[in-house]
Amino acid sequence: xxxxxxxxxxxxxxxxxxxxxxxxxxxxxxxxxxxxxxxxxxxxxxxxxxxxxxxxxxxxxxxxxxxxxxxxxxxxxxxxxxxxxxxxxxxxxxxxxxxxxxxxxxxxxxxxxxxxxxxxxxxxxxxxxxxxxxxxxxxxxxxxxxxxxxxxxxxxxxxxxxxxxxxxxxxxxxxxxxxxxxxxxxxxxxxxxxxxxxxxxxxxxxxxxxxxxxxxxxxxxxxxxxxxxxxxxxxxxxxxxxxxxxxxxxxxxxxxxxxxxxxxxxxxxxxxxxxxxxxxxxxxxxxxxxxxxxxxxxxxxxxxxxxxxxxxxxxxxxxxxxxxxxxxxxxxxxxxxxxxxxxxxxxxxxxxxxxxxxxx
Ligand SMILES: NC(=O)c1ccc[n+]([C@@H]2O[C@H](COP(=O)([O-])OP(=O)(O)OC[C@H]3O[C@@H](n4cnc5c(N)ncnc54)[C@H](O)[C@@H]3O)[C@@H](O)[C@H]2O)c1
Numbered sequence: 085x086x087x088x089x090x091x092x093x094x095x096x097x098x099x100x101x102x103x104x105x106x107x108x109x110x111x112x113x114x115x116x117x118x119x120x121x122x123x124x125x126x127x128x129x130x131x132x133x134x135x136x137x138x139x140x141x142x143x144x145x146x147x148x149x150x151x152x153x154x155x156x157x158x159x160x161x162x163x164x165x166x167x168x169x170x171x172x173x174x175x176x177x178x179x180x181x182x183x184x185x186x187x188x189x190x191x192x193x194x195x196x197x198x199x200x201x202x203x204x205x206x207x208x209x210x211x212x213x214x215x216x217x218x219x220x221x222x223x224x225x226x227x228x229x230x231x232x233x234x235x236x237x238x239x240x241x242x243x244x245x246x247x248x249x250x251x252x253x254x255x256x257x258x259x260x261x262x263x264x265x266x267x268x269x270x271x272x273x274x275x276x277x278x279x280x281x282x283x284x285x286x287x288x289x290x291x292x293x294x295x296x297x298x299x300x301x302x303x304x305x306x307x308x309x310x311x312x313x314x315x316x317x318x319x320x321x322x323x324x325x326x327x328x329x330x331x332x333x334x335x336x337x338x339x340x341x342x343x344x345x346x347x348x349x350x351x352x353x354x355x356x357x358x359x360x361x362x363x364x365x366x367x368x369x370x371x372x373x374x375x376x377x378x379x380x381x382x383x384x385x386x387x388x389x390x391x392x393x394x395x396x397x398x399x400x401x402x403x404x405x406x407x408x409x410x411x412x413x414x415x416x417x418x419x420x421x422x423x424x425x426x427x428x429x430x431x432x433x434x435x436x437x438x439x440x441x442x443x444x
Contacts, residue, residue, distance in 0.1 A: 085155060088118065090116060090117050090118045091117040091118070091405055092153070093110050093117050093118065093157070093158055094147075094150045094151070094158075094159040094160075095119060095121075095159065095162060096123045096124075096147040096162065096175075097123070097124055097162035097163035097167070098122045098123075098124040098129040098130070098162070099124070099126075099129060100252065100253070101162050103132070103138075104393075105214070105391075105396075106162055108393075108394065109391070109393055109396065110401070112397070113398050117158075117401050119138075119140055120153060120156050121143065121150045121153055122140050122142070122143050122150070123143070123147035123150040125145055130143035147171050147174070151175055151178040151180060157180060157181060157404060158180055158181035158182070158183065158400070159183070160185075160397075161175070161182060161183070161184040162185050164254045165189070165260065165262050166254075166260040166261070166262070168185065168189050168190070168198075169194040169197060172184050172201065172202075172209070176201040176204065176205035176209075179207065181207045181208040181209075181403075181404045182198075182202065182208070182209050183211075184209065185211075186212045186271055186275070186416075187262065187268070187271045188421040188422065188425050190262040191425065191429050192426045195421065196422065198418055199422060208400070208403050208410050209417065209418040210396075210399075210400050210410040210416060210417065210418075211275075211416040211421035213272060213279075213420075214272075214393045214396040215272050215275065215363045215392060216275065216276050216414065216415075216416070217389060217392035217393075217396055217414075218366050219386040219387060220361050220367065220368045220386065221280070221361060221363060221366075222387075222389065223383060224280060224359055224361050224368055225279070225280060227357070227359070232370065232372075233355070233356050233358075234354050234356030235354060235355045235356075236280070236352050236353065237331050237353055237355065238331060239280070239332075239333045239334075239351065240353070241273040241274065241277045241335050241336075241349065241350040242336045242348070242349055243269040243273040243335075243338075243348050244341060244343060244347050245339055245340070245346045246343050246344070246345060247303070247306040247307075248306055248346060249305055249307060249310045249315075249319070249339040250268070250307055250308075250310075251309055252308065255268060255317075256298065256311070256317055258316040258317050262428075263321075263432060264295075264298070264317030264321070264339055265319065265321060265337040265339045266293055266428055266431060267428050268339075269348070270335055271424050271428060272348070272363075273348055273350060274427060274428075276350065276363060277350045278423060280350070280352060281327075281331060283420055284327035284329045286327055287326050287328050287442065288326045288430070288440050289325045289326070289430035289434055289440065289441060290324050290431075290439065290440035290441070291322060291324065291335075291434045292321065292322055293318035293320070293321040293432055294319070294435075295317070295320075296320060296340070297340040298312060298315035298339065299313075320338040320340070321335075321336070321337045321435070322337075323434075325427055325431075347362070347364075348363040349361060349362045349363060350363070356372070357372045358370070358371040358372075359371065367382075368382065368383055369381065370382075396415060403415070430442075
């Protein structure tokens, strides 16, 4: 707690997502929390933290110095994927709650270690799957809760970009990132879809992950130009997943593909209704057969959600302040994010082996 009785926050990794989502998110609930300190191995980022924009005076190159501050109750882990595990374990060992960016970890072994450490410490672990909090997904979730879909027996999701390789950070390096579009954006749409489906347990997956463009010189980059010489991740993946309740899920994810445009969407196939949800535009359509008519229902108005990231951070602060489980507030828990990680592991393994693999 800070001297004002607010939740003390530390941010580990003060790059893109920390400055675009976490710091603004905490600032929006500044009556309940205060960003006490920031840690980043890059001194430029620490200068940015100290700048007039953020005015965060305590900055550290070693995140362990941040974790030693007693007034910090909770941390955001906003480092690259290969630096999610250790800061999370160290934060729990220091008695802090953790909001860790997505994907949860490089693989499910790491994810399980993170969950176990959180349980041992008795602290909350939330994962930064923010798509759920958009106005479209929230509207669809309310329709699911109202029983409109009957049995949801299939979902079909896409997180596909035409020329959208993140050119900054380490997004193209398999050893630091764990993979390409699948683990970067496929995880987002998968979390949102599993959440809408009610988190059935994944039991098997088959898929392929291929690199057709990323290592070539001269491919256009709508998100900046990456270095093809150090591109070691897939640029397209496709997968088919089975769940213990008989439901299935298909996914396509790309950084680069010859397609019309970017699409972040999911289709739900239910016995009572189907739906299309575009997570970028919050377009929602329900498909039903009713009174002898095939109907397509779209919202006339949706309650506004100014920022799905802001909602994610707000709920984390609420969970910490009120001692609530993050899942009870609708946020992504470690266990829910582990399911996504297990699916991604299985897809990569299936791609290597050329066959369906079981998820234990
Ligand atoms: N939820 C979303 O929509 C979303 C969007 C973008 C990124 N992300 C996730 O956020 C994470 C970071 O991505 P980014 O785009 O902000 O990357 P980034 O490269 O802009 O920022 C990462 C920061 O972490 C710092 N860092 C690296 N190792 C460190 C260490 N040991 N200690 C302290 N700081 C360290 C880097 O110096 C850098 O400033 C990734 O896991 C990514 O998947 C999530």
